[in-house]
Amino acid sequence: MQAVDALSNKLSSYLEQQEVQAILDAYQFATGCHEGQLRQSGEPYISHPLAVANILADMHLDAESLMAAMLHDVIEDTGVSKEDLAGRFGSTVAELVDGVSKLTEIEFASRAEQQAENFQKMTLAMARDIRVMLVKLADRLHNMRTLKVLSAAKRRRIARETLDIYAPIAQRLGINDIRVEFEDLGFAAMYPMRHQRLRAALKSARGNRKHIVEEIKDSIEIRLDKELISAEVTGREKHLWSIYQKMKTKRKSFRDIMDVFAFRIVVETVDDCYRTLGVIHNLFKPVPGEFKDYVAIPKVNGYQSLHTVLIGMHGVPIEVQIRTRDMDAMANFGIAAHWLYKSREEGNPRTSRWVQGLLEIQQKAGNSLEFIEHVKADLFPDEVYVFTPGGQIISLPSGATPVDFAYAVHTNVGNTCVASKINGQLTSLSEPLQSGCKVTIINAKDAQPNPSWLNFVVTAKARSAIRHFLKHQQHEESVDLGKRLLDRALETFGSNYKNIRKSWIKRLLVETGAANFEEVLEQIGLGNRLAYGVANLMAPPSMRKTYVPEEFESPIMIDTSDGLIISYARCCHPIPGDPILGHLSPGRGLVVHRESCKNLNEIRTNVEKCMALNWSPRVKGDFSVEFKVELTSERGIIAALAARISESEATIQQISIKERDAHSSVVDLVIDVKGRIHLANVMRKIRNLKQVQRVYRTKN
Structure with a gap:
């Protein structure tokens, strides 16, 4: 009862009294349904839905989500039907519970096809109502917190699934707090020894760093006070999974990574963000090329912040993030920070767009394996930001090409694109885009996608639309x-x-x-x-x-x-x-x-x-044809041959040369022509070269 009272007090701080009562009614109903059921730890089963509701209450989610959290295992584990829930708690809550129930069967260690099918169900539920995913993430978080009672093999399987799928989804929805906890709990379960050693090394390093962190923090606070900027400055700890990943991918030692000191400065207004940046750059020397403005150009998941790297006292590198309180809430709770359920449009528009994009990819994907291949590529983007001719900003994954850009604008623009201009210069459609460039797509009415585009496009939307x-x-x-x-x-x-x-x-x-x-x-x-x-x-x-x-x-x-x-x-x-x-x-x-x-x-x-x-x-159209040219070997003869073919408006597809002896060679050519008359014209021009002895078409 103590836990229920604590939850009730937490909910009363932001919900109406009748909403809190409806959540407590759902708790009483779930308690009756789960009567006699125990978790593997031996605790009464109802402790799990209660913990899930607590996680969502910390995120200030609405009453319907909290009711769904209390009831999320009722359909799955007891005899209660969706219709019973709809009659008692309303159709929205019943839909949410049903959506979460469909996601509980996800067995990512099973066959790839089944894994993909279940992942597809998850994104479909997510696109219908994102709260299904938020309840599922909270459910998974509590399961990760209580993982110790399971066998080592099961712990590893659940941890792998969490790191592969749930942590990236939490990141894409902008819920940083949950992502960080997923990664650290997943790391501890997947690699217990590595986790233990890194944690011990971090603890020991933290002692040596304390003095430097305090010194840097004090100097920042004193300077901001002087400029009359109200701010909260905190030293930001790197979490273990991120340290481990950097050591692995960048092949850096623990000392190299720990030599960087990270700070977060939370201010009142956007104007204060830029003023603070000026103050910080005045106080410490900025590192060229390390400034990123995610306030003017937010990340795909809605994350906003100014990032800069400085050289502080004693020559130590300092990473600083500057943001407002609203941006900080958005960074920690993501889509849940200001998802207003009265209107779908009032949520985080960027994340909503991503979820709607998933639905579009799902409709076009041939099967669930193809779908998961597209989406996994979309969950791990290092982004580039480019401009449309009208000045609109479009964010794309690193390595994206003009074809990816065209499909990001609209499927029809992608389907009919024939060429592209980057900053006014004609470029290849496979050219990787760089941040800040202006991209113009040239379209033709009768054009259609080329199968070879699949070799270089990187976005899920482009790949699925082409296929x-x-x-x-x-x-x-x-x-x-x-x-x-x-x-x-x-x-x-x-x-x-x-x-x-x-x-x-x-x-x-x-x-x-x-x-x-x-x-x-x-x-x-x-x-x-x-x-x-x-x-x-x-x-x-x-x-x-x-x-x-x-x-x-x-x-x-x-x-x-x-x-x-x-x-x-x-x-x-x-x-x-x-x-x-x-x-x-x-x-x-x-x-x-x-x-x-x-x-x-x-x-x-x-x-x-x-x-x-x-x-x-x-x-x-153009048709490939193969023929041979026997000629006297002389310097420049191949260039002359190519020039004659080009003059005849034919295109060389392949060319190979075999020496017969010191004086003569046979050239094998595959060229594109319109038909036999065009081929005859090409061969006649080649025969007119004095070095050519014989020209004939290959039979087989």
Whole structure:
């Protein structure tokens, strides 16, 4: 009862009396539900919900969150349903409890797929109402505080999960106090010996440092008093996990890290922040390049502060953070510091935007593993800040490119970008961005994402949007090719695609078990079903055939150079004007070969797998072609060869040179051309070089 009274007093300091009473009612109800249940430590189970509520009360959360904290294990561990809770405490509290219950099953040490599924549930619940996540973080924090009663293996598993997932989420939501505690408790459970040794070293170092810390603090306070700036100055302790991480990643000794003294100065107004900065820079010499202004440009999670590094007395480096009281509350409690539940918009807009971004990524991700891959990349950002042409600031992870920037502005801007300018200069789309630069994206109406962008984009939003577009495009292309192949196959039955009857489609869906007709067309286009076989299944039993015709009357028309479903064989490099055949390859769709290609010999007579193709009169684009040039070896000949190809408006993709003897060489070239006429022009220009003996196209 003492613990309940203490909580009640804490709640009365910021909540109305009827709200405090509603929380106590939830406590009484939970006590009855958990009657007879014990924790592994032997304590009554109700001590856990009470402790979780206490953590949230320290963060000054609203009454509904506190009620959900009291009841968060009721659905999971007792016979009470969500409907019972809704009837008794209202639908919002029931939704929160249900959201938290769904998160308790997270087993991160289990199969990757299940881990990802559960993580996906967590972010979905978080995007619906962030309070679900706050209750979950408080629940996890109390479990971490009482970890000692579990076996060593279980302690390590829970600690790993906390360090991998929960600490970064607490950081992203700006809840620094909880993040620091997660990291230190997780460190103690994961690496008990390392934790113990570091703690002993820190204790010993602290004794030697006390005098210097006091001296620096006094000099700062005296100078600020002189300038009439009201401020609270505290020496800031580095926590063990951060010391350990710095030692590991920066390969620094404990002494190097402990030689830096850290202080926090909390003032009244933003104006005082900048005045204090001026005073501090006057008092101690600032280190060039070490000043960061997170007040003018806050971090993604809403964190604001001025950071500077100075050389203090005795030559010791001093790290100083300067912030207002509101900023300090935001830094410690993050999204919970001013999340006003009356209106979703009044919360921390940056964090809300991140949570909404998660929901967008979730809708586009193909599966939960792909989703967790995107989000994990998003949880550990070292940020760069860049400007739009209109002067808006956009924060991106370190290493982000103009493509990441384009998708951060809007998905459509990303999907149609073709080039970029950084500070007015044209640059590559894969160029990493630097803080402070102005980025302009150049768009084209018919442009679309390039699959190669996936090799260099770093943001989750860009990666998931590109993959989503490519999957959608592949689906559309394969359905379109499936229609064309089926149309040709239906000729044998005296019909065509336009005249398909509904009864034929119904019959087909029963025979194949497909969900819809589009799915069957996609499978035909991908080469996973044969068009003639599908046409035979669609036809009434009286019209079905037991043989495959020797050839189909109408060839498929090819009208594009680039596609995800129609590809061009590298063994023979077909180009417009060449007689061509198509080969249906499962999963890849239609592969186009030259008619003379030896690789088709085995299936040439199988009309279902190998089909006649024609080039459409409208075909356009660049096609790769391979040819050889035999020439006399002379200085500058390769440059002359490249110049002739460039003059002919062709692009060299590959070039390799083999020496035949001391005087002659064979040059293998792969270039992009529009068709046979364009290739003939290129070869004629090359033949005109006096050193060239012979030019011919490679057959296979």
